[in-house]
Amino acid sequence: MARPDRRLTALLGGLQPAVEARPVVYGAPSLQPLDPQLLAQVELRPPVRRGDLARLHERRPGTVVLVDGLFGGSLTVTPAECRELLDAGWTVVGASSMGALRAADLWPLGMIGVGDVYALYRLGTLTSDADVAVALDTDRGHRELTVSTVQLRAVLAAASGEGIIGAAQRTRMARLAERLHWSERSWGACRELWQSAGVPRGVIAHVERLGSDPRTDPKVRDAETALRAVLAHGYIESAAPPQRCCPVCTTPLPGTALFCSGCVSDAHETCL
Numbered sequence: 001m002a003r004p005d006r007r008l009t010a011l012l013g014g015l016q017p018a019v020e021a022r023p024v025v026y027g028a029p030s031l032q033p034l035d036p037q038l039l040a041q042v043e044l045r046p047p048v049r050r051g052d053l054a055r056l057h058e059r060r061p062g063t064v065v066l067v068d069g070l071f072g073g074s075l076t077v078t079p080a081e082c083r084e085l086l087d088a089g090w091t092v093v094g095a096s097s098m099g100a101l102r103a104a105d106l107w108p109l110g111m112i113g114v115g116d117v118y119a120l121y122r123l124g125t126l127t128s129d130a131d132v133a134v135a136l137d138t139d140r141g142h143r144e145l146t147v148s149t150v151q152l153r154a155v156l157a158a159a160s161g162e163g164i165i166g167a168a169q170r171t172r173m174a175r176l177a178e179r180l181h182w183s184e185r186s187w188g189a190c191r192e193l194w195q196s197a198g199v200p201r202g203v204i205a206h207v208e209r210l211g212s213d214p215r216t217d218p219k220v221r222d223a224e225t226a227l228r229a230v231l232a233h234g235y236i237e238s239a240a241p242p243q244r245c246c247p248v249c250t251t252p253l254p255g256t257a258l259f260c261s262g263c264v265s266d267a268h269e270t271c272l
Helices: 006-014 053-058 079-087 098-109 116-123 149-161 167-178 187-196 201-211 218-231 261-270
Strands: 024-026 043-045 063-066 091-095 112-114
Touching (some): 063 218, 116 218, 149 201
Parallel strands (some): 063 091
């Protein structure tokens, strides 16, 4: 049998399709509760900080997902850094926390926002960086030390949905807790504040149990949605897009609406 021609082998090898690089994902606390098999399919990096994205310019453009990031002063990744990646040909996706913020800033330029937190920034229900900010323990895998405004409101909404508290009590508890700076708003600090305001201990204990469940954290849910969409290329619209539904109650949505009218009203009521 004749030996294969080495030149032909080399040529055919060069025609093989390039292996697509795994998406680069910046995050930690919003990703920790997710399925390890899902996380194994992406290139995980710590929460994004200023200067991190510049290193990606040394690589061939691909997909980057911003989930969690560092807050405060010179630590925060800027819209300009994200825009430079878009200009360089990267697909930039944002969700959950810092990613949702930057996607709300840059969607007109092509950054892709995913999830409820992003949608609430686009609606104007959320307006401040502090609504998603938390203090992180960098010595313990960037574990969250405090509670974000979006998680607090989601947990209280869940307690209200279970009949544990009424709408007025939910608003009252949210207002009390949101008086605390995001860097000091731990569940323990909220407990003390609520107890001093006369909230029943049983109610507080139930709210804390809900707060320990990742399923009540919109940042965790949005992170999973973003990763699954990116891995399935679900953020690329097909010729016949599926029926869009409200992410809260699954009611079919008309036109370009992000939420149904009922859930938009509930979202605004939570912010009162």
